[in-house]
Amino acid sequence: MKNYLNESLTLKSWLTTTDHKRIGILYLLSITFFFLIGGAAATLIRLNLMTPQGELVRADTYNKLFTVHGVVMVWFFLIPSVPSVLGNFLIPMMIGARDVAFPRLNLASWYIYMTGGLFTLGAILWGGVDTGWTFYTPYSTMFSNSYVIATAAGVFITGFSSIFTGLNFLVTIHKMRAPGLTWNRLPLFVWSLYSTSIILVLATPVLAITLLLMALERIFRIGVFDPALGGDPLLFQHLFWFYSHPAVYVMILPGMGVVSEIVPCFARKRIFGYRFMTVSVLAIGVLGFLVWGHHLFVSGQSVYAGLVFSLLSFMVAIPSAIKVFNWTATLYKGSVSFSTPMLYALGFIGLFTMGGLTGIFLAVLAVDVHVHDTYFVIAHFHYIMVGGMVSAYLGGVHFWWPKISGRMYSEWWGRISALTLFWVLISRFSPSSFWAISGCRGAITTIRPSFRCSM
Amino acid sequence: MKTDFALFPVSASTIASHVDTVMIALLVICGAITVLVFGLILILGIRYRRGSLYTRELRPKNGNFLEWSWTFATFGVFLGLFVWGARIYFRMHVAPAGALEVSVLAKQWMWSFQHPDGAKELNELHIPLSQPVLLTMTSQDVIHSFFVPAFRIKQDVLPGRYTQVWFEANKPGAYHLFCTQYCGTAHADMTGKIIVQTQADYERWLAGVSGRSAGQRVELRPLSPIVLGEHLFKKLACITCHVEGRGTVAPDLSHIFGTMAQLNNGTSVKVDETYVRAHILDPGAWLVRGYDPVMPSFRGQVSEEDIMNLIAYIKSLGQESKPK
Numbered sequence: 156m157k158n159y160l161n162e163s164l165t166l167k168s169w170l171t172t173t174d175h176k177r178i179g180i181l182y183l184l185s186i187t188f189f190f191l192i193g194g195a196a197a198t199l200i201r202l203n204l205m206t207p208q209g210e211l212v213r214a215d216t217y218n219k220l221f222t223v224h225g226v227v228m229v230w231f232f233l234i235p236s237v238p239s240v241l242g243n244f245l246i247p248m249m250i251g252a253r254d255v256a257f258p259r260l261n262l263a264s265w266y267i268y269m270t271g272g273l274f275t276l277g278a279i280l281w282g283g284v285d286t287g288w289t290f291y292t293p294y295s296t297m298f299s300n301s302y303v304i305a306t307a308a309g310v311f312i313t314g315f316s317s318i319f320t321g322l323n324f325l326v327t328i329h330k331m332r333a334p335g336l337t338w339n340r341l342p343l344f345v346w347s348l349y350s351t352s353i354i355l356v357l358a359t360p361v362l363a364i365t366l367l368l369m370a371l372e373r374i375f376r377i378g379v380f381d382p383a384l385g386g387d388p389l390l391f392q393h394l395f396w397f398y399s400h401p402a403v404y405v406m407i408l409p410g411m412g413v414v415s416e417i418v419p420c421f422a423r424k425r426i427f428g429y430r431f432m433t434v435s436v437l438a439i440g441v442l443g444f445l446v447w448g449h450h451l452f453v454s455g456q457s458v459y460a461g462l463v464f465s466l467l468s469f470m471v472a473i474p475s476a477i478k479v480f481n482w483t484a485t486l487y488k489g490s491v492s493f494s495t496p497m498l499y500a501l502g503f504i505g506l507f508t509m510g511g512l513t514g515i516f517l518a519v520l521a522v523d524v525h526v527h528d529t530y531f532v533i534a535h536f537h538y539i540m541v542g543g544m545v546s547a548y549l550g551g552v553h554f555w556w557p558k559i560s561g562r563m564y565s566e567w568w569g570r571i572s573a574l575t576l577f578w579v580l581i582s583r584f585s586p587s588s589f590w591a592i593s594g595c596r597g598a599i600t601t602i603r604p605s606f607r608c609s610m
Numbered sequence: 611m612k613t614d615f616a617l618f619p620v621s622a623s624t625i626a627s628h629v630d631t632v633m634i635a636l637l638v639i640c641g642a643i644t645v646l647v648f649g650l651i652l653i654l655g656i657r658y659r660r661g662s663l664y665t666r667e668l669r670p671k672n673g674n675f676l677e678w679s680w681t682f683a684t685f686g687v688f689l690g691l692f693v694w695g696a697r698i699y700f701r702m703h704v705a706p707a708g709a710l711e712v713s714v715l716a717k718q719w720m721w722s723f724q725h726p727d728g729a730k731e732l733n734e735l736h737i738p739l740s741q742p743v744l745l746t747m748t749s750q751d752v753i754h755s756f757f758v759p760a761f762r763i764k765q766d767v768l769p770g771r772y773t774q775v776w777f778e779a780n781k782p783g784a785y786h787l788f789c790t791q792y793c794g795t796a797h798a799d800m801t802g803k804i805i806v807q808t809q810a811d812y813e814r815w816l817a818g819v820s821g822r823s824a825g826q827r828v829e830l831r832p833l834s835p836i837v838l839g840e841h842l843f844k845k846l847a848c849i850t851c852h853v854e855g856r857g858t859v860a861p862d863l864s865h866i867f868g869t870m871a872q873l874n875n876g877t878s879v880k881v882d883e884t885y886v887r888a889h890i891l892d893p894g895a896w897l898v899r900g901y902d903p904v905m906p907s908f909r910g911q912v913s914e915e916d917i918m919n920l921i922a923y924i925k926s927l928g929q930e931s932k933p934k
Contacts, residue, residue, distance in 0.1 A: 214795050287792050293769060294752040298718070298794060382770020385892065388753055389768065423660075424669075431677045453755065454766045455773040458703045462696050469688035476684045477677070479647060484673065486654035488666045493655070501651055508647045512640040515688075519695030521629050522636065524702060525762045528755060528790040 158561065173258035179244035180559070181265050182235060183552075189231035189272060192279075196224035218285040219301065225288025230310050231272050233540055234402065236548045237409035238355075239268075239320060242348045244559060246324060249342050251333030256326040260319050268316035275309030278302040289399070292380035292391040296372040303373060307366045314359045314366075317405075321355030324348055339433075343426060346433050347412025350440035354401045354408075358444070362398035365391065389454055396447035404443040406540050407507070408436060410547030411478055414500045417554050418482050421497035422489030428481040435474030442471040452523045461520055468518040475511050479504060495569030499550025502577035506542025509581075510535060513588055534584040542580045549576065622781040622806065623761035628698045630762075632691075639687065702763060705776035709744035710737070713835070713918045716747065716754040716767040718793055719800035724918070728834045729816060733802035735787070737779060738812035744776040746883055750914050755791035758804055766791055772883035779806040839923025842916055846908065854927075860905065861898055864927040872899040886921050 159176045162168075169177060199220050203211040212220065243261065247254050255261050278284060284306040286295040295303050328349050332341070341349075369391070371377045378384025380391045419426045426432060448456060448464030482504050491497070513535040517523050526532065550573070556564055618630055657664055670676075712735065715722045723731045737743050747756060749769040756775060757764040760783075765775035789800035807815060833841075843849055851860035870878045871885070874897040879885055888895060890912065893905035912920070 209798075214798065218792075218795065218797075285794070291753060291792070294792075294794060298752050382768075386770075388770060422658075428673050428677050431673075431681075452699075453764045455768055455771070458700060461699060465696060465699075466692050469692050472688065473681060473684050477681060480680050481677075483647060483650045483654065484676070486651065486658060488664075488669045489654075489658050490660045490666070491655050491658050492660045501655070504651060505648055508644060512643060515640060515691065516633070516636050518688075519632060519636065519691050520699035521695045521697075521702065521762075522633055523695075524699065524764050525629055525633075525759070527764055528757075 160561070171262075173254070173262050175243050175247050175254050175258065175261060176559075178261050178265055179240050179242075182239040182243060182268075185265075185269060185272070186232050186235055186240065189227050192276070193224050193227035193232055196220045196227065200224060215285060216283075218287075219279075219283035222284050222287050222306075223279050226275060226284070226306060226310065228540075229288055229402075229406070230313055231268075231275065233406045233544055234317060235268060235320075236544065237413060237551060238324070238348055238351055238405070239264075241344075241413065241548075241551045241555065242320075242324060242351075242409065245555065246327060246345060246348060247331070249345050250328065250331060250336055252327060252331035255323045256331060257323050261323055264316040264319040264323070267319070268313050271309045271311070271313030271316065273309070274312060275306050278305035278309060281305065289395060290366070290369060290391075291395075292369060292372070293383070293386070293388055296369055296379075297381050297383070304370055307370060311363055311366045314363050317355045317359045321352035321359070324352040325356065328352075339430075341433075343415035343429070343432055343436070344412040346436050347408045347415065350436045351405050351408045351412075353440055354405050354443065358398045358401040358405075361394060362402075365394040365398065368394075389451070389456065392451055392454060393447065396450045397444075400447040400450065401440075401443045403536070403539070404439055406544050408439060410503060410507075410544045411436070413547040413551035413554070414482060414503050415478075417496045417500040417550055418485050418504075420554070421494055421500070422486050422491050424485055424489040426481065427484040427487070428477075431477055432481055435477045438474040439471060442467065442474070446471055449518065449523070452520060453527050465518055465520045465523075469515075472511060472514060472518065475507075479508055479511070493570070495564070495566060495573055496550045496554035498570055498573035498577075499546050499553065502573060502580075503543055503546040503550065506538050506546060506577070506580055509585075510538030510543055513538060530587040534588040537584050538580070542584070546573075546576060546580075549573070619759040620781070620783070620785070621760065621762070622779055622783060622785055623758075623763070624778045624780055625698065625702055626760065626762040628701075632694055632698065635694075636691070639691075702775075705744045705774065706742045706778075709742035709776055711744050711746065712737075713922075714745050714747040714756065714767065715750060715914055715918070716756070716789070717750040718752065719789070719796040721756075721787065721789075721800070721802045724835060724915075725816070726834060727816070728838070733787075734805060735802070736805045736807060736812060736815050738809045739779055739782055739806055741809070742776055742778045744774060746772050746774050746918075748772050748887075748914060748918075752793045753791050754789045754793050754800065757788045757790040758785055759788070760785040761804075764790060770887075772887065779804075782806050782808060782811075835919045835922035836926045839919035839921070839926075842912070842920055843923055846911070848920075851905070860901060863924050867925045867928045871896075873897060874899050874901075883921050886924055887917050890917055890920065 159174055160180075169181065172178065172181075199212065200217070203209045203217055203220070205211075209217060243255070246252075281302055284299070284301045284303055286299050286301070286303055290303070290307065328341075328345060368379045372379045372381060372384065372386065376384060378386040380386040380388055382388055415426055415432060446464055446468045448460055449468045452461050452464070482500075493501075513531065516526065517532065517535060552559075553564060553569055556562070618633070621627055621630060656662075658666070711726055713724045715724075721733050721735075723735045725731075745756070745765075747765065747767040748771065749767045751769060753769065754767040755764060756767055758777070761777045761779065763775055763777050765773050767773060783806055785804045785806065787802035787804050789797060793800065843852075852863045854862055854864055866881050867886075869881055871881050872878050879896060885896070889905075891909045892907055894903050894907075897903055
């Protein structure tokens, strides 16, 4: 039988396709590739930390490894993961459209993404970059002797792929819904990608501007961020987090959408509180733009700015709490089966709850001062991004795998992998939350001096 | 296996116990919510597993009451936590009067400290017990961060401006100092020690560093930043225009520190460390009302330490007792 997978098998037909389903597959393959690279860097980081003195690699190499891990995982895996793979595949089907609004732009997004990816990959092979994924100035502009520009160019280029994908989804969802599919009937997966797309379109240009300013200072010595050239060292952090905090929600909202589909399906029950779920998705998208300053509580920004950002950070946590309660309530009087996607989804709820609650610690100003820039923060965002988004992504891929491939995965192995992932993440990140409270900072090649911080 | 791991690091400052109380409260609240969510998922999932005999009759139709209840409950708890954390944060930022002032210069990858009497230390800071200490910090290169886990304080150290942090140690001992803002190759090794001593031990240590130990003929006692600053003030010819008691070419600098300066563009700025520094390096940026832009920039002619000394001198001009 002819279908989208076998209608034409030539490489050319895949590389020139404008079919949203095939583009979804292209993304599936490419983000898996980048996931392996980011994972390899993470493995080397952990191997190096197995010896207290970090005897596997030199300090410079270690610094490059965690930078590569962050850059690749954030921009080349997490941000495109659910939106570009599952969003591309499912949005048109869920709203009854033949394809996305701009199919050729959709293919262009993939090419732009790959170009950016190859730039960054080239920079890594060339010698790497050691600024950390946040590129803080003036270190990145004036002090680092590594391939900052090439890496940033890759991220800059890939940003356009995000913008185009977001734009495509927004237009598709607004203009191409089947008659009768009103906003209040829209699947929650589509709602979550709608909110995600708004963030992608509004926040990514700020990242592009920030990276451009960074390049201007690094190449032409135009003083923007380095005080020695008349710049402002904190300006970069404000600009960077004005993008990157909303981007955190790009890395979790789509996962929430996936889980909001899986839980009702395997509980045999409609989602509890649909209206609250849609409103909370939008609230997270909007409030997410107003909390970037909580990354600067100890940076020297004014105490009053700190107070405002702290309060707003608590506010953005409320819709997230509502979602957790609603997923849980959906199980009540349902008919629950623990199939693979459901195990991933329940794992998501648990890990996301841990991530959200560690986030509450960070929103409390006095506590943030102590745990800021320590393993506590690292554990917090790994709960959200790996525990949350990776669980949701894998759950979604399993859930829709029969739809995508026409085949069924092994249920037994599926369950084993879901439970393994959950266990590994809990046992990996829970201890580090606690040893961080005892004062262990991040980005260090050696453990010894700081692990004994309670001397 | 013997281990010295403890959930909380030693608490050695007056603010630490306040921070720990919030953290314990958070651990209890968040622990309870974790148990609640994990417990509910397990109980509901198992009780209503497919094929179980529990009734599915009377499913709740409208969850609005429940939704609003947990929304407001969450809001209430969050508001309480916000106020609690904010009050302590505020205290962390208001140094008590009469604090011992130490200046800190961070650079890749070391900490250098200067005491009020001019004594200098590298990667070690001796401070007296039960005495508020106010650090005025700047960086010579990239952003660093000053973190003493035992004191529960942390403050980024920026190039081009001054940030401050204060603490009052309440337990003698040696405590770790870490840089917590990634700053390049040897970031992991950018550590130090804060050594808290009783007042008597501190005095003895200070005397030793100052070189006044018996038998020494040469006076090794370092000059205080104020004296060094006064010397620079004359050497760089600042004194030619900034004449005390007169303000014809340039403003008289006595008694200006801590006041509000009226600028040419109609705004006013507080005269603090960052203001003075900016004026020395880039005098044209902020013009004081009534004066022409005649002051040259001293960028490249003064080091970060020179600037700190000049600031110390200008600060001292406002005080009643003249420095020696």
